[in-house]
Amino acid sequence: KQEVTQIPAALSVPEGENLVLNCSFTDSAIYNLQWFRQDPGKGLTSLLLIQSSQREQTSGRLNASLDKSSGRSTLYIAASQPGDSATYLCAVRPNTGNQFYFGTGTSLTVIP
């Protein structure tokens, strides 16, 4: 069974810093990996989707990488802003089955 772990569980940085969020998964037989952000009391907003054949995806200040063989993905946020404060979730879809397996998230606080 796929296990997804996100480290750290919480992170606090001053505004303007670049930061990296980590996601690891136990089974490398994945179809794709998706990063989401979740604001308090809200649903999930999709940030980036990386197919298993891809190494990275970029959107604005966000860059996500995927190393399938080592079971790792990172989300890089450049020049962090207070509006980036949220919980960031990593979700992995295996080659078989229809569900995403979610990590428990990293709670990010960007201090003005």
Added chain:
Amino acid sequence: NAGVMQNPRHLVRRRGQEARLRCSPMKGHSHVYWYRQLPEEGLKFMVYLQKENIIDESGMPKERFSAEFPKEGPSILRIQQVVRGDSAAYFCASSTGQGQPQHFGDGTRLSIL
């Protein structure tokens, strides 16, 4: 340009009552997924449906829970005889197909008194 719509946003039920959660997928999406987020836990998959068909219900509790996605209207997640442990946020996601990005609604927060 509506996204995934879930209602109600908040639902309060007493133990033993029934809870019905509704999800309208994004326009053009025919695949619906339900997830549950228990306090202090990650999201857990419950069920995957296409119009009029349950494709994968491997994450659904064996009793009291059911889901449907009729030809017309929203997808419904139904919980019968609710218990305190059913208190959670229930999220619906939709996509255009398997392997495509899933877009999430804002969830229904279910509280059991």
